[in-house]
Amino acid sequence: MTRNMRLVLIGALVAGLLIVVAAFTMERLASGAASDSIAATDAASSAPAVDGGGDGAGDGAGGADGEAASPGDGGPKSEVLPPVEPEAGLPAPVEYHPLLAGDLPESAAREGGLVDGFPATIPVLDDSSITTSAVASDGVRVLVTLDATVEDSPQRVLDAYLVEFGLLGMQGTASPAVGGSKALEFVRGGDSIVVTVLPEDSGTRYTLSGTLTPAEG
Structure with a gap:
């Protein structure tokens, strides 16, 4: 076997080894990412639910239960209208004097x-x-x-x-x-x-x- 053929053979072996190492590394990285995703999902499902009536942004929006925010919580203030005065009653009907009163006149x-x-x-x-x-x-x-x-x-x-x-x-x-x-x-x-x-x-x-x-x- 000539020297050139030995060099070519050694190069091919090195290249194959590099391919195997790269494939193994990629597999380890993919496996680690999947494990991290599963762990994050488990942590989110086990976390306590946020109370809609709690402090912070939930109060500004009225809470998750849909209740309107009170004026003290920074919500919209409702205008208080003055009481409506009752309208005065209709005036009493005018009474006119009769055109003919007393005894009937003689013709x-x-x-x-x-x-x-x-x-x-x-x-x-x-x-x-x-x-x-x-x-x-x-x-x-x-x-x-x-x-x-x-x-x-x-x-x-x-x-x-x-x-x-x-x-x-x-x-x-x-x-x-x-x-x-x-x-x-x-x-x-x-x-x-x-x-x-x-x-x-x-x-x-x-x-x-x-x-x-x-x-x-």
Whole structure:
């Protein structure tokens, strides 16, 4: 065997030995890593559970049991609203005087003025010139009529009665009228009064026609 062949053979043996040593070392390292992993798993499983209500980060999040953190633990503070005052009750209903009180008037009529027994609660516009007025009673109700003129426009007459009867709790609504006239009807309970206006050269002619029911008692 020549010298060169011996060198080649020795080199091959050394290389094979190095491969065997390297393989053995790798096997020892893999075995040690697996042992460490198993030991860490055992240690974690045997460690005591952390109490959710304990100090530290668990308190800031409210604990593992989901309870909200109290203001003393640094949690969100709830705003305390002032007590709500009860609303005042509705105002008492307004009581209006009856349009017809006392004994029923006797039936009568008058020209050029206001007839006796005409209810004082029914307003007559200032500066009116009364043509006729009358009251008629059937023992249950009283019919009243008044015909007058005033130096004012028809609309101002209606507006005046909207105010006057409004103070008595009577709201005006449009009523049928003919011959260029306008009319409003005012109703409250069993009382009803119709105001009709008609323009004239000197102002307005207006009439009041009402049915009144005497107050009980």
